Amino acid sequence: MSMSTLDPKASPDQQQQMLEVMVLAKACDERLRKGIATGEFLTVYWPSRGQEAIAAGFAASLRSDDRLVTTYRGLHDLIGKGVSLVEILGEMLGRQAGACRGKGGTMHIADPSVGLMVSTGIVGAGIPVGVGLALAARAQKSDRVVAVSFGDGATNTGSFHEGANLAATWQLPLVLVCQNNGYAEMTPTVDTMHVEHIADRAAGYNMPGVTVDGNDPVEVYGALATAVNRARAGGGPTLVECVTYRFFGHFFGDQMTYIPPEELEAAKAADPVPRFADRLVEDGVITRARAEEIEERGRQRVEDALVEVLASPAPALDELDRDVYATSEGH
Amino acid sequence: MSIDTETEMTVRDALALALDQAMAADDRVLLMGEDLADQAGGVSGVTAGLSTKYGADRVLDTPISEAAIAGAAIGAALEGMLVVPEIMIMDFIGIAIDQIVNHAAKLRFMSGGRTTCPITVRTAVFGGLGSGATHSQSLEAWFMHIPGLKVIVPSTPRDAKGLLTAAIFDPDPCVFIETVLTYGARGLVPDDPSFSLPLGEADVKRPGKDATVVTYGRGVFDALTAADQLAGEGIDVEVLDLRTLVPLDTDKIIESVGKTKRAVVAHSATTFAGPGAEVAATIAEALFGELLAPVQRVGAAFTPIPSAQGLEAATLPSASSIADAVRRTLEGSHG
Numbered sequence: 115m116s117m118s119t120l121d122p123k124a125s126p127d128q129q130q131q132m133l134e135v136m137v138l139a140k141a142c143d144e145r146l147r148k149g150i151a152t153g154e155f156l157t158v159y160w161p162s163r164g165q166e167a168i169a170a171g172f173a174a175s176l177r178s179d180d181r182l183v184t185t186y187r188g189l190h191d192l193i194g195k196g197v198s199l200v201e202i203l204g205e206m207l208g209r210q211a212g213a214c215r216g217k218g219g220t221m222h223i224a225d226p227s228v229g230l231m232v233s234t235g236i237v238g239a240g241i242p243v244g245v246g247l248a249l250a251a252r253a254q255k256s257d258r259v260v261a262v263s264f265g266d267g268a269t270n271t272g273s274f275h276e277g278a279n280l281a282a283t284w285q286l287p288l289v290l291v292c293q294n295n296g297y298a299e300m301t302p303t304v305d306t307m308h309v310e311h312i313a314d315r316a317a318g319y320n321m322p323g324v325t326v327d328g329n330d331p332v333e334v335y336g337a338l339a340t341a342v343n344r345a346r347a348g349g350g351p352t353l354v355e356c357v358t359y360r361f362f363g364h365f366f367g368d369q370m371t372y373i374p375p376e377e378l379e380a381a382k383a384a385d386p387v388p389r390f391a392d393r394l395v396e397d398g399v400i401t402r403a404r405a406e407e408i409e410e411r412g413r414q415r416v417e418d419a420l421v422e423v424l425a426s427p428a429p430a431l432d433e434l435d436r437d438v439y440a441t442s443e444g445h
Numbered sequence: 446m447s448i449d450t451e452t453e454m455t456v457r458d459a460l461a462l463a464l465d466q467a468m469a470a471d472d473r474v475l476l477m478g479e480d481l482a483d484q485a486g487g488v489s490g491v492t493a494g495l496s497t498k499y500g501a502d503r504v505l506d507t508p509i510s511e512a513a514i515a516g517a518a519i520g521a522a523l524e525g526m527l528v529v530p531e532i533m534i535m536d537f538i539g540i541a542i543d544q545i546v547n548h549a550a551k552l553r554f555m556s557g558g559r560t561t562c563p564i565t566v567r568t569a570v571f572g573g574l575g576s577g578a579t580h581s582q583s584l585e586a587w588f589m590h591i592p593g594l595k596v597i598v599p600s601t602p603r604d605a606k607g608l609l610t611a612a613i614f615d616p617d618p619c620v621f622i623e624t625v626l627t628y629g630a631r632g633l634v635p636d637d638p639s640f641s642l643p644l645g646e647a648d649v650k651r652p653g654k655d656a657t658v659v660t661y662g663r664g665v666f667d668a669l670t671a672a673d674q675l676a677g678e679g680i681d682v683e684v685l686d687l688r689t690l691v692p693l694d695t696d697k698i699i700e701s702v703g704k705t706k707r708a709v710v711a712h713s714a715t716t717f718a719g720p721g722a723e724v725a726a727t728i729a730e731a732l733f734g735e736l737l738a739p740v741q742r743v744g745a746a747f748t749p750i751p752s753a754q755g756l757e758a759a760t761l762p763s764a765s766s767i768a769d770a771v772r773r774t775l776e777g778s779h780g
Contacts, residue, residue: 231523440561
């Protein structure tokens with residue numbers, strides 16, 4: 115077994131690492147929503163609260179040089195791939211400290227230094243880009259793999275089907291990760307497709323497709339590890355469907371009138387973050403005191419990052435002309 | 446072969462030469478698109494022989510999936526590859542435009558310069574062949590409207606070689622628009638493999654003093670024919686080939702029209718809201734009060750391009766419609 119082959123059974127260390135990612139993503143989401151709601155700062159935000167277990171799976175299964183493409187609902191994924199909180203929050207709040215100096219915004223955070231290559235604001239559009247990243251890995255004779263994260267709605271786009279077909283045809287080192295949170299923007303997923311499981315769509319491209327409990331990080335990790343191993347070994351792409359739930363609607367401020375209240379309450383009652391902490395304590399992986407320490411440390415890291423971000427200036431107006439072209443001066 | 450020598454060839458051969466030399470010079474260069482590899486060698490033969498020479502890993506045949514072609518090119522470019530995706534016929538670019546407009550054009554800016562996307566999207570206008578409205582359009586104005594893209598339309602074999610070489614190695618995303626009707630046009634091309642032309646420099650294809658025809662692509666050939674006809678009438682026409690629409694060489698436009706005081710803008714794109722509108726506005730802003738006649742525009746009619754020969758010919762510009770426009774700038778004038 116080479117250094118890069120993953121054991122699909124998460125080790126105690128990996129389980130603790132995954133809990134830390136989930137706790138941090140939850141703390142960051144909560145602090146952001148609090149800040150927007152109280153008028154402390156302004157931003158636009160598409161919350162991923164409830165979907166943290168999937169990002170934990172990325173953290174435990176992807177190497178630092180592996181690539182990830184995510185979407186506007188990507189806070190948890192960014193944290194899972196190792197983008198710093200200052201870069202994330204700085205970008206969301208439009209500060210110079212942001213990953214892209216405030217020019218990308220919440221939807222478009224990139225940090226290639228940790229392999230976070232693109233966050234796209236266009237549903238489905240990340241998949242063909244992931245195909246190209248994987249093609250480059252092969253062309254450059256690297257064994258890095260590429261994961262693309264997208265929602266259930268993305269699997270109804272032509273981009274998904276074109277990209278999946280091409281990845282399978284070229285047998286590229288790609289892992290397609292669908293975060294099925296039950297809603298495509300404001301329409302229930304079940305009203306938008308005629309397949310029972312999104313993973314069934316993989317059959318159309320003769321690639322493996324699996325459906326896992328996207329609220330269980332151990333199960334997510336197992337599926338991702340298997341897919342990453344396959345991709346790295348030259349076995350081609352996999353579609354992993356992670357069934358999860360979105361606690362706060364499509365965007366911050368969404369009144370969620372289209373969601374049955376009892377459905378939402380049941381999902382929140384089964385919140386994957388505290389549930390996983392409890393499980394690790396019950397399984398003896400960590401002590402209760404350690405779980406509380408992880409939670410407190412997560413909150414503190416978010417506060418520390420926010421202090422740095424709020425002290426960072428807004429981007430200067432000369433940023434308007436920079437980076438439009440390589441020459442910076444536009445035309 | 447001395448690098449000062451030149452060889453006569455067609456536009457098609459010049460494009461093939463640029464691709465061949467770029468692939469030989471730099472193994473980051475990848476081609477991808479429909480039917481590119483041998484034996485097809487491209488629907489118009491531009492890529493013939495390249496997959497045999499450089500391998501199927503560098504000349505990638507794709508499914509008919511324009512969004513995936515553009516997206517995959519972008520992904521590979523983010524990793525430092527120099528990718529030349531082909532959208533076979535420009536009308537098909539609608540399928541790929543999301544990737545080009547929302548990713549390729551914007552990733553440098555949106556990432557604060559941390560990611561770049563040096564792709565060269567080759568595509569071809571098939572107008573003039575009777576293929577009808579979905580296989581004939583010149584859609585360059587769509588891309589001129591998007592900050593972050595460069596838009597290139599070569600005319601002669603020399604320009605085709607020099608501009609395609611420049612585009613492939615340019616750090617920004619380029620939309621490189623070829624014209625099938627001019628693939629057979631012949632001209633001299635420098636043998637020096639490193640020959641390239643700067644993007645953003647217009648070229649005077651024929652000097653003249655009475656009026657300037659500002660044009661590009663196929664329009665250059667029509668304008669030169671029109672200029673020959675008008676020379677017989679004692680009218681001395683300057684033909685300015687823009688070569689790149691973005692960056693637009695406004696200095697050369699103003700210099701030329703500032704001299705002739707009369708301008709015609711001609712292109713195969715729809716006249717209404719076409720590239721010529723931007724050129725006409727540029728001329729008006731810089732030379733208001735100096736012009737001896739209103740700027741005339743010649744382009745495609747505001748109608749889907751029809752298939753029947755007579756109808757299509759009446760829709761698209763020609764040497765005679767350009768000549769007529771030049772005459773209009775001289776009516777009742779003795780400037």
